[in-house]
Amino acid sequence: xxxxxxxxxxxxxxxxxxxxxxxxxxxxxxxxxxxxxxxxxxxxxxx
Amino acid sequence: xxxxxxxxxxxxxxxxxxxxxxxxxxxxxxxxxxxxxxxxxxxxxxxxxxxxxxxxxxxxxxxxxxxxxxxxxxxxxxxxxxxxxxxxxxxxxxxxxxxxxxxxxxxxxxxxxxxxxxxxxxxxxxxxxxxxxxxxxxxxxxxxxxxxxxxxxxxxxxxxxxxxxxxxxxxxxxxxxxxxxxxxxxxxxxxxxxxxxxxxxxxxxxxxxxxxxxxxxxxxxxxxxxxxxxxxxxxxx
Numbered sequence: 001x002x003x004x005x006x007x008x009x010x011x012x013x014x015x016x017x018x019x020x021x022x023x024x025x026x027x028x029x030x031x032x033x034x035x036x037x038x039x040x041x042x043x044x045x046x047x
Numbered sequence: 048x049x050x051x052x053x054x055x056x057x058x059x060x061x062x063x064x065x066x067x068x069x070x071x072x073x074x075x076x077x078x079x080x081x082x083x084x085x086x087x088x089x090x091x092x093x094x095x096x097x098x099x100x101x102x103x104x105x106x107x108x109x110x111x112x113x114x115x116x117x118x119x120x121x122x123x124x125x126x127x128x129x130x131x132x133x134x135x136x137x138x139x140x141x142x143x144x145x146x147x148x149x150x151x152x153x154x155x156x157x158x159x160x161x162x163x164x165x166x167x168x169x170x171x172x173x174x175x176x177x178x179x180x181x182x183x184x185x186x187x188x189x190x191x192x193x194x195x196x197x198x199x200x201x202x203x204x205x206x207x208x209x210x211x212x213x214x215x216x217x218x219x220x221x222x223x224x225x226x227x228x229x230x231x232x233x234x235x236x237x238x239x240x241x242x243x244x245x246x247x248x249x250x251x252x253x254x255x256x257x258x259x260x261x262x263x264x265x266x267x268x269x270x271x272x273x274x275x276x277x278x279x280x281x282x283x284x
Contacts, residue, residue, distance in 0.1 A: 003089050003090050006094065006152065007090055010098070014097045014101065017143065018255070025259075025266065032269055036269075039280065042280060043280065
């Protein structure tokens, strides 16, 4: 790997890391929204 | 309800998202177009503009953990615990990036991916401490003893950071000496264009920290409310 390859790899690692972290946050948010929706539904049924 | 509050905060978040995006765009232009190539190390030296801001962000994040952990132990308020947890997670992510980008920069310059010198080893220890902190957090409920243990670990872990900073001055290490804050003054050890590029990159990463913190803190608060509602539902049955 030449010097440009190392720079490219570092760039990919940083952006990949940030994007993956944002993706995990979004995934956790979706799970929370789902839980909240189910809770609301259950509470509405119970009146 | 938190979802309404989240929508209300959306406007502020949008401003932060756009500011961060613009700052990162400016940083990429500066890193790949504006700044000249360093004469000795060549093009790979540009890794510094990712490596140093990632290190700054992780140290800042762990400083926030340190402060919030003290406040949590003192005031026993869940709010501080949430801030500490969110900041530790971000800190570990960016400390991981430091530990990966460092070897990618070191390999063509030092001829080795890793050396067990004081700076690199102490940074690895910092990463291990806060990874253990996060592992402890996954098993702790709010207000439990484990949350307090995590707070103590969050405080103790931060004490490693001054050691990391001064390690290159106290020992002879492979890692370069500080270039931004030197005995001659701030930024005297760097070319002005390099300093400006590093400054823009530092701003972008700092904005990203605040953006991620905002999202993670809101998420943790929402999680608390969902847990609370779940408990209430179980008790009412």
